[in-house]
Amino acid sequence: MPDRPHILTGFHFTKATLASFGERCRIVGHMDSPTPTAADIPPGTAGTVQAIVSTGSVGISDAMMAALPRLSLFCCYGTGYERVDLDAARRRGIMVTHGADANAPDVAELAVGILLASTRRLVRADKMIRRGEWKQRIPNRFGPIAGLTGGRVGILGLGAIGLEVARRLKGFDVEIGYCNRSKRSDVDFPYFPDVMALATWCDYLIVCLRSDASNRHIINADVLKALGPRGHVVNISRGWAVDEKAIAHALRNDIIEGAALDVFDQEPYTGTELLELDKLVMTPHFGGGTEHAQRRMTDLVCRNLDNHFAGKPVASPVPEFREWANAADAPRPR
Structure with missing residues (x-):
């Protein structure tokens, strides 16, 4: 049986949410920094990470993408994606998704x-x-x-x-x-x-x-x-x-x-x-902190992970990537 896709998380998710991710992917590490850099990538994982599940307020920089050569998907848990470098993601062939209207x-x-x-x-x-x-x-x-x-x-x-x-x-x-x-x-x-x-x-x-x-x-x-x-x-x-x-x-x-x-x-x-x-x-950024919202956002991230690693268009690309998600040159797992 082939190994499951390797992912990093960049947010303090609940145990239930992490369990949902873990059913389909191998979580190889967590990044606790609110502004992670390449130094926050867990040792020994940089060459294997294929996806990151985090938030738009944490985001990802061009330098972080460069340090993860197999990265092809960044999933934002929630609507925003303001600290994701979209230009760098497109240039490096990395699809970006978000929570759309789930919460x-x-x-x-x-x-x-x-x-x-x-x-x-x-x-x-x-x-x-x-x-x-x-x-x-x-x-x-x-x-x-x-x-x-x-x-x-x-x-x-x-x-x-x-x-x-x-x-x-x-x-x-x-x-x-x-x-x-x-x-x-x-x-x-x-x-x-x-x-x-x-x-x-x-x-x-x-x-x-x-x-x-x-x-x-x-x-x-x-x-x-x-x-x-x-x-x-x-x-x-x-x-x-x-x-x-x-x-x-x-x-x-x-x-x-x-x-x-x-x-x-x-x-x-x-x-x-x-x-x-x-x-x-x-209040501490908990507008989407209800059980219902957490369940909907978790389900949407899981759909994005499942679709991407099955070679299908992701369910909720960020608006700037909607056409690209359905194009022939859309990012594929590496």
Whole structure:
């Protein structure tokens, strides 16, 4: 019986997920670094590794690809693939897949949850009670709370996750507008051609776009100023879509009212600037952390592994590689 394909993992997967990968492939090592280099490749494996299963926030560089001569597949567990060098992958004959919309409902659920946590100041209220300030009758330091009802929610990126967010927000009696690469014909929400126009219109801005090099720090100081002093920002896409220094400055100086981040430019977040901000809600990139989402994403990675090593087109190539995945010169196992 021939040996199973050799793979590396670059993420802390659950035991159940690793078992699913192990049923079809031989896991020859794990890379624990959040930004792996060739030095993180387990000794003795560089010449055998045929696929890597990791995340887009970890990604893979040209130098890493060069160190793995048999690599022909990189599977992103989740939607994003912002730190994958796609040009290098194409040049080296390496197919790249992602989680497409496998976790969209679950990420959308969290987006609405942390939007409510930010606008209704739930985390700050919880801390107030724990500090004993409620029973001490300390005056309400929050000021008036607008709430979502009657507000305007702008969705930046109306893809699978953005649509799920919009579906969940319809019950909150809000107006919904969106900015997308192109106007959609299947929705009747107001369309805005750029993020500045959307931020100027809305009260609450939810970042749902697919983050890549073209939209790094798309949420910057100018956008936050356009959003205004009653505005809130929610980011459940990828960390580098938001300029964290600009967010910190905007919150400290009342340029916006609040923000909620599930994703960060560097993960895990090890800085201190954001930790000092009471107006900021933070969660540890677990929008897709539900059992249902994990199961769907694991199944999709397994389909991609199975198809690739059977010589078939992968199930969910990244958009830039869709045509290539079905072409005669598509990457094959080495």
